[in-house]
Amino acid sequence: MKIMVAIKRVVDYAVKIRVKADKTGVETNNVKMSMNPFCEIALEEALRIREAGFASEVVAVSMGPAQCVDTLRTGLAMGADRAIHVDAPAAGLYPLSVAKILRALVDVEKPGILILGKQAIDDDCNQTGQMVAGLLNWPQATFASKVVLDKEKQLATVDREVDGGLETLCVDLPAVITTDLRLNQPRYATLPNIMKAKSKPIKKFKLEDLKVDIKSDLEIVEVTEPPKRKAGIIVSSVDELIDKLKNEAHVI
Amino acid sequence: MEKWRAITYTLLQHSLKTNFHHPINPNFRSLTRSSSTSGHTYAFGRTCERLKPMLAHEKWNIQPCVHPCMSHHPLVSTKIFSGNMCRIQCIYFASLTTKIQRNPLFSTINSDDISHFKKILGEKNVIQEEEKLDTANTDWMRKYKGSSKLMLQPRSTEEVSQILKYCNSRCLAVVPQGGNTGLVGGSVPVFDEVIINTGSMNSIISFDKVSGILVCEAGCILENLISFLDSRGFIMPLDLGAKGSCQIGGNVSTNAGGLRLVRYGSLHGTVLGLEAVLANGTVLDMLGTLRKDNTGYDLKHLFIGSEGSLGIISKVSILTPPKLSSVNLAFLACKDYFSCQKLLLEAKRRLGEILSAFEFLDSHALDLVLKHLDGVRNPLPPSMHNFYVLIETTGSDESSDKQKLEAFLIHSMEGGLISDGAIAQDISQASSFWHIREGVPEALMKAGAVYKYDLSLPVEKMYDLVEEMRIRLGSAADVVGYGHLGDSNLHLNISTPQYDDAILAQIEPFVYEWTSKHHGSISAEHGLGLMKADKIHYSKSPEAVQLMTSIKKLLDPNGILNPYKVLPPSLVS
Numbered sequence: 001m002k003i004m005v006a007i008k009r010v011v012d013y014a015v016k017i018r019v020k021a022d023k024t025g026v027e028t029n030n031v032k033m034s035m036n037p038f039c040e041i042a043l044e045e046a047l048r049i050r051e052a053g054f055a056s057e058v059v060a061v062s063m064g065p066a067q068c069v070d071t072l073r074t075g076l077a078m079g080a081d082r083a084i085h086v087d088a089p090a091a092g093l094y095p096l097s098v099a100k101i102l103r104a105l106v107d108v109e110k111p112g113i114l115i116l117g118k119q120a121i122d123d124d125c126n127q128t129g130q131m132v133a134g135l136l137n138w139p140q141a142t143f144a145s146k147v148v149l150d151k152e153k154q155l156a157t158v159d160r161e162v163d164g165g166l167e168t169l170c171v172d173l174p175a176v177i178t179t180d181l182r183l184n185q186p187r188y189a190t191l192p193n194i195m196k197a198k199s200k201p202i203k204k205f206k207l208e209d210l211k212v213d214i215k216s217d218l219e220i221v222e223v224t225e226p227p228k229r230k231a232g233i234i235v236s237s238v239d240e241l242i243d244k245l246k247n248e249a250h251v252i
Numbered sequence: 253m254e255k256w257r258a259i260t261y262t263l264l265q266h267s268l269k270t271n272f273h274h275p276i277n278p279n280f281r282s283l284t285r286s287s288s289t290s291g292h293t294y295a296f297g298r299t300c301e302r303l304k305p306m307l308a309h310e311k312w313n314i315q316p317c318v319h320p321c322m323s324h325h326p327l328v329s330t331k332i333f334s335g336n337m338c339r340i341q342c343i344y345f346a347s348l349t350t351k352i353q354r355n356p357l358f359s360t361i362n363s364d365d366i367s368h369f370k371k372i373l374g375e376k377n378v379i380q381e382e383e384k385l386d387t388a389n390t391d392w393m394r395k396y397k398g399s400s401k402l403m404l405q406p407r408s409t410e411e412v413s414q415i416l417k418y419c420n421s422r423c424l425a426v427v428p429q430g431g432n433t434g435l436v437g438g439s440v441p442v443f444d445e446v447i448i449n450t451g452s453m454n455s456i457i458s459f460d461k462v463s464g465i466l467v468c469e470a471g472c473i474l475e476n477l478i479s480f481l482d483s484r485g486f487i488m489p490l491d492l493g494a495k496g497s498c499q500i501g502g503n504v505s506t507n508a509g510g511l512r513l514v515r516y517g518s519l520h521g522t523v524l525g526l527e528a529v530l531a532n533g534t535v536l537d538m539l540g541t542l543r544k545d546n547t548g549y550d551l552k553h554l555f556i557g558s559e560g561s562l563g564i565i566s567k568v569s570i571l572t573p574p575k576l577s578s579v580n581l582a583f584l585a586c587k588d589y590f591s592c593q594k595l596l597l598e599a600k601r602r603l604g605e606i607l608s609a610f611e612f613l614d615s616h617a618l619d620l621v622l623k624h625l626d627g628v629r630n631p632l633p634p635s636m637h638n639f640y641v642l643i644e645t646t647g648s649d650e651s652s653d654k655q656k657l658e659a660f661l662i663h664s665m666e667g668g669l670i671s672d673g674a675i676a677q678d679i680s681q682a683s684s685f686w687h688i689r690e691g692v693p694e695a696l697m698k699a700g701a702v703y704k705y706d707l708s709l710p711v712e713k714m715y716d717l718v719e720e721m722r723i724r725l726g727s728a729a730d731v732v733g734y735g736h737l738g739d740s741n742l743h744l745n746i747s748t749p750q751y752d753d754a755i756l757a758q759i760e761p762f763v764y765e766w767t768s769k770h771h772g773s774i775s776a777e778h779g780l781g782l783m784k785a786d787k788i789h790y791s792k793s794p795e796a797v798q799l800m801t802s803i804k805k806l807l808d809p810n811g812i813l814n815p816y817k818v819l820p821p822s823l824v825s
Contacts, residue, residue, distance in 0.1 A: 012678050012679045013678065013679065013680060014678070014679035014680055014683070015679065016482070016483070030577050031577070032577065032578075032579075032650070032678075032679060034677060034678035034679070035677065035678065037678075037680075040677075070651070070654075074677045077675075077677075078677075185629070188583075188631045188632075188674035188675075188676070188677070188681060189674060189675055189677055190632065190633070190672060190673065190674045191584075191661055191662065191665050191670065191672060191673040191674065191675070192665075192672070194658060194661075194662070194675060195662055195665070
């Protein structure tokens with residue numbers, strides 16, 4: 001069985017982001033980019049499933065401009081067997097378009113599990129996994145915090161982190177799983193694996209090859225920073241506090 | 253000489269065992285403070301009745317070593333202290349032979365002094381509360397504890413100047429204190445010196461976005477400066493594990509080294525100017541912001557590294573390098589020390605201008621970190637490696653730097669220099685690698701008592717000392733070696749469950765003599781402070797020390813600035 005992992009190249013989690021002067025988006029020039037942390041967790045889970053003997057191959061896929069290949073190389077260095085890069089313009093890759101591309105890739109590769117991060121840290125959409133499951137008509141188990149596979153019955157038992165606690169779901173394979181933070185701790189890319197990764201293939205696809213049209217019906221109008229938190233003031237007496245609460249904050 | 257060393261030692265042992273665990277005698281206003289993990293004891297009291305029987309018994313004339321400070325009665329062999337203030341302070345673990353007496357020429361604080369300070373600084377900035385004084389009196393390692401009764405927090409250079417002028421006229425000893433993260437006891441009082449804490453002088457005065465020259469007050473915390481500069485595209489030229497607490501004034505006055513010295517050089521090169529306040533209150537304005545200024549003797553270098561003994565630094569002007577976007581970090585394992593050395597040479601040659609840090613730790617250090625710190629995991633699959641190296645590169649081009657680093661590492665691996673390694677793929681992985689190296693001092697503290705040595709040695713010889721110490725101490729202690737391999741700086745740490753004089757005797761003076769024999773420095777970056785105040789002769793010639801003493805006497809004739817430290821007390825008083 002093959003496992004396909006979708007990974008995204010985003011602004012590094014630890015970077016302090018700034019909004020571009022023209023308010024069209026976040027500044028990404030000269031800023032450190034790396035693999036989305038949830039995608040790392042997804043890839044780590046795929047590798048563990050393969051190491052446990054439930055799968056034979058892990059394929060990492062990513063879509064976007066040429067720099068995505070760096071992120072795919074990291075995925076290969078972690079241990080993925082192959083990678084696929086879908087060449088697409090950076091702008092306009094909203095979740096529905098990504099889901100359509102993933103559907104096309106699933107038709108090509110025919111994996112038993114499609115595993116993704118629950119959301120990307122740049123847009124926080126949390127939509128791609130759910131959309132692609134809908135397009136493929138596959139069962140989905142999102143916000144996974146534990147995944148246990150059953151080979152003969154061809155199903156996966158997944159613990160999901162939901163608002164009320166943990167929910168355990170059983171899904172038939174093939175299925176879509178999206179990963180949450182507590183699923184695992186991703187491994188580091190060690191030198192022997194980095195060396196092996198140099199010879200692993202990265203296949204390139206163009207949008208036309210997959211026959212996907214990514215015209216989007218979403219348009220980002222403006223991006224602004226949240227308002228800066230106002231400094232607190234120290235009041236000199238209880239009376240002044242009551243006065244401010246009443247007349248300025250209008251809470252009493 | 254030898255004989256009375258032995259007596260004082262037994263005296264101490266006696267007093268330790270009996271005195272502070274059972275302070276029954278109400279006359280014995282003992283302020284002895286010691287625990288099994290602290291190495292410092294103070295026997296401070298009016299009458300030392302416990303000691304009397306001991307001393308009387310011995311019939312030695314212990315005149316030279318223990319004498320009342322404000323004495324009216326000379327010490328006689330049987331009748332010792334007749335109700336006068338007698339202060340014996342013994343640093344018994346740092347060196348069995350060191351005995352310091354409070355300089356009788358220093359005055360003690362009285363209520364007039366307190367009101368004078370309150371007038372200069374305001375009520376809030378004159379601190380006399382037990383709790384706050386307790387923290388300020390104890391150093392980070394909890395090895396040294398002073399008994400100061402007063403801490404002052406000036407808010408400006410003018411206030412520092414007024415304080416010092418007054419203290420100088422009254423002959424009150426002072427201790428300049430910043431973040432109190434020093435490791436040689438230089439930032440805490442020895443006796444009752446007034447603590448002058450610069451924490452309130454923490455404003456950034458100016459920053460030139462083009463040249464990167466930052467001018468700020470001495471009390472700015474290093475981490476705050478780093479974040480300030482970060483949003484403007486610059487970084488501080490120094491970085492150390494203590495950055496969350498240490499202040500730039502302290503860094504400059506101790507000439508702190510840190511993790512990036514191999515790339516940006518020492519503070520002697522990056523500090524462009526200083527403003528310092530001398531012992532008599534004179535404000536010495538050397539706060540230039542020029543890269544080049546060859547007009548006269550460059551006085552700021554005297555203050556950089558003087559550990560607060562020549563003047564209190566109040567403002568700093570420092571050149572900050574631009575923040576480069578591409579930072580890569582690799583955590584590597586080597587099978588022996590020789591490979592680490594060769595790796596350093598190769599790194600300097602092949603990574604060249606992008607190399608920004610080269611640190612090493614041995615397997616003992618890594619084991620301690622994994623055992624005592626939370627949330628730390630070994631980046632490499634568990635295997636018996638002997639040495640670990642952390643290499644950081646900083647450059648302007650992400651992909652070419654990464655390629656360069658990968659090519660260098662793969663080449664080294666194929667050549668057998670590295671047995672395994674991992675490259676950090678994002679910033680959080682990089683900080684976890686750094687956490688391992690920066691967490692070694694903390695892990696050592698948690699493991700029990702630690703004897704710390706900071707030595708500059710020729711790279712080839714560095715680890716030989718660690719191995720010799722292992723043989724010397726055997727199973728009594730865990731000898732750990734780590735440090736800035738790129739600067740030939742070894743941090744030799746000996747971890748024991750408790751402080752033990754027998755172990756100390758095996759360590760000192762052997763470590764210092766070994767270092768001296770190989771023409772190394774007994775204090776690469778930590779400074780001399782109190783711990784090594786009388787050890788300077790291991791690394792500096794007598795003529796040099798003599799000149800230093802003359803300079804100290806010139807700038808601080810009353811010796812009120814950070815007394816008993818840096819230079820041997822016998823020379824300075």
